[in-house]
């Protein structure tokens with residue numbers, strides 16, 4: 001059953017080959033059939049890394065011995081001067097991952113991690129203008145270019161360790177959309193929603209969720225006026241549908257600094273902030289890392 005919804009329909013449209021071919025029936029059945037993960041599933045993170053992020057969409061940030069090297073599923077991780085390290089798991093990540101640590105004067109460590117499976121919402125949204133559900137050729141060219149520009153910004157791999165300070169809520173307002181939900185637009189299943197939506201009046205301030213450097217400040221077809229901030233080690237936050245953007249690319253921002261204002265630009269049904277968190281190209285669920293108030 002559709003519920004009151006004031007959000008965006010931008011994420012699912014980033015994928016220009018919608019999952020419609022799966023068929024809505026198969027999609028819904030597949031989601032309903034997901035087995036629950038028993039609470040208390042064993043995990044084996046080393047000391048200094050909190051286990052709360054060991055779930056689909058989860059983010060893990062903490063510290064390991066500064067002189068250690070680390071890898072996740074064979075991918076080398078950056079280790080900061082104080083041992084700062086982070087990694088994340090996508091919405092559809094499998095049930096396990098391997099964190100490996102090597103120390104200069106100790107045996108290598110292998111940590112087998114259990115990644116909790118989550119059940120995701122399905123939302124039905126109707127009445128969107130057909131031109132936005134199926135963009136024309138000119139719009140497709142623009143969308144493709146913007147998608148590449150966004151991917152380049154999110155690929156930023158800096159030595160900053162701003163992510164280690166945690167995150168602030170980027171705006172005050174009502175939660176109007178959650179990470180991972182699968183939207184059905186005018187009857188067509190689309191890519192999942194990879195953001196966390198906060199609905200508030202146009203002009204409501206948006207602040208940087210953490211310190212960092214602005215890697216993208218632009219006006220996109222789906223996302224509207226958009227900002228991306230790099231927080232180091234591949235971690236970045238994204239702010240979309242802004243009515244105002246107060247920063248420029250290359251600018252350093254502090255946690256809590258105003259960077260723009262909530263708006264209704266791009267593909268939206270009402271004014272709100274679409275806020276995303278990602279680790280390199282992996283979208284993560286912002287909600288668990290944000291303060292609840």
Ligand SMILES: [Zn+2]
Pocket residue numbers: 007008009010177193195196197273274275
């Ligand atoms: Zn959104």
